[in-house]
Amino acid sequence: VVQSVRCRVPPSVPPSAASPSKPVTQQSASGVWHTDEGDHPCDICGGSEQEHRLKVLFQVLDVNGDGGICVNDLTIGLKKLGVHRTEHELMKIVKAGDKDLDGQLDFEEFVHYLRDHEKKLRLVFKSLDRKNDGRIDSQEIMQSLRDLGVNISEEQAEKILRSMDKNGTMTIDWNEWRDYHLLHPADNIPEIILYWKHSSIFDVGESLMVPDEFTAEEKKMGMLWRHLVAGGGAGAVSRTCTAPLDRLKVLMQVHSSKSNSMRIAGGFAQMIREGGTRSLWRGNGINVLKIAPESAIKFVAYEQIKRLIGSNQETLGITERLVAGSLAGAIAQSSIYPMEVLKTRLALRKTGQYSGIQDCAKHIFQREGVAAFYKGYIPNMLGIIPYAGIDLAVYETLKNSWLQHYATDSADPGVFVLLACGTTSSTCGQLASYPLALVRTRMQAQASLGGGPQMSMTGLFRHIIRTEGPIGLYRGLAPNFMKVIPSVSISYVVYEYLKITLGVQSK
Incomplete structure (x- = not known):
């Protein structure tokens, strides 16, 4: 989801106009949120690219513009981005990030949830990457599930791969893994243990x-x-x-x-x-x-x-x-x-x-x-x-x-x-x-x-x-x-x- 929201401010608009209150979004498969590769400045608006993307994404999901994202906001906002999640999953996202227990995520809570969740996803990715080559293939998925006592066929493992694989290589790199799971709290394998x-x-x-x-x-x-x-x-x-x-x-x-x-x-x-x-x-x-x-x-x-x-x-x-x-x-x-x-x-x-x-x-x-x-x-x-x-x-x-x-x-x-x-x-x-x-x-x-x-x-x-x-x-x-x-x-x-x-x- 994050990778589909890119910093796109027209050159004619001055940096001060690039406010998160009036975001311009564009769905794209090429924009990726890199939290581990430095915080690069945005070429157009001059601000922190990572921070700007987060503000833009927050504003897209904050449907009613009240400064907080609730379950209803997530449902509507994610559908606009072509992402469909169950109400149970969205409630889990809000519950996981809602530190002040007011039933919604403000910007600070939203950022904290995404960064914390990405750290967890990194741990999961490393545990699945048995070959340490930065990619997960069907055999690694099968072996990881087998270790947890879950036996699946190679066809089922390939089905899991295809749901995340964007470039058709039948392997998943870190970016594909993260982008698929970042706002999906229930699809990583260690949840079976949890x-x-x-x-x-x-x-x-x-x-x-x-x-x-x-x-x-x-x-x-x-x-x-x-x-x-x-x-x-x-x-x-x-x-x-x-x-x-x-x-x-x-x-x-x-x-x-x-x-x-x-x-x-x-x-x-x-x-x-x-x-x-x-x-x-x-x-x-x-x-x-x-x-x-x-x-x-x-x-x-x-x-x-x-x-x-x-x-x-x-x-x-x-x-x-x-x-x-x-x-x-x-x-x-x-x-x-x-x-x-x-x-x-x-x-x-x-x-x-x-x-x-x-x-x-x-x-x-x-x-x-x-x-x-x-x-x-x-x-x-x-x-x-x-x-x-x-x-x-x-x-x-x-x-x-x-x-x-x-x-x-x-x-x-x-x-x-x-x-x-x-x-x-x-x-x-x-x-x-x-x-x-x-x-x-x-x-x-x-x-x-x-x-x-x-x-x-x-x-x-x-x-x-x-x-x-x-x-x-x-x-x-x-x-x-x-x-x-x-x-x-x-x-x-x-x-x-x-x-x-x-x-x-x-x-």
């Missing part, structure tokens, strides 16, 4: 997901840790809201059997009868406390493992992500596993058994020793691979399908698609790893069952199959699935609210 966050947003009570990818821009701008803090806060609220269902799941995993069938309504009634309404939240405190150390350790480990793998790409492929994410998850779980044991024991405790987290830890240490804090460790580690692998595979498959069939103007899937993908992938991951999670919970609880046999992982599997059949490995599955949709929904809403509070940018 919009399709998964483990940072959704919390279903299990922390076995592969960590999200973050763009170099997000890391550079300090948005990474704000995302993690927002995700941690969302997880805390989500887990607290669904804690009664989580405690019921633990009780059913440990106490339910063929001879002692526990139903959902009966389980809630039993908990309230034994300890009152507050007992529904037993074990929630430690479950919330472990979010921060686990998330931080997992993310740091993930970044270090990426370096050890030797990938110098901004994002990893699916297989590399699974390997790095699973190893990072194992490191994080190993670090905080005693908190997992404490959570199970606190959820199963009777009224008055422990006065709090510290008292529970003290009793376990005195009666069972340090080893008790790692009961169920092996099935927990083994459960990481099926959970993380299936969750990642299902989420990426759904994401790819949506991007290929519906992503016409934006990589933004919208709240309902994102929630549906997150819920489906989390449910599939939990279903695959659930038998291991049940055996882990029973091993963690063994010493608290009062004289029950202390069995190994394989012994416990055999015992459950022999006495209860395969269905015994899925005790507590109903309340576990019941909390997935509310968990995902609550964590998403809180995450979005905290993003705004913490100043996390969507772009």
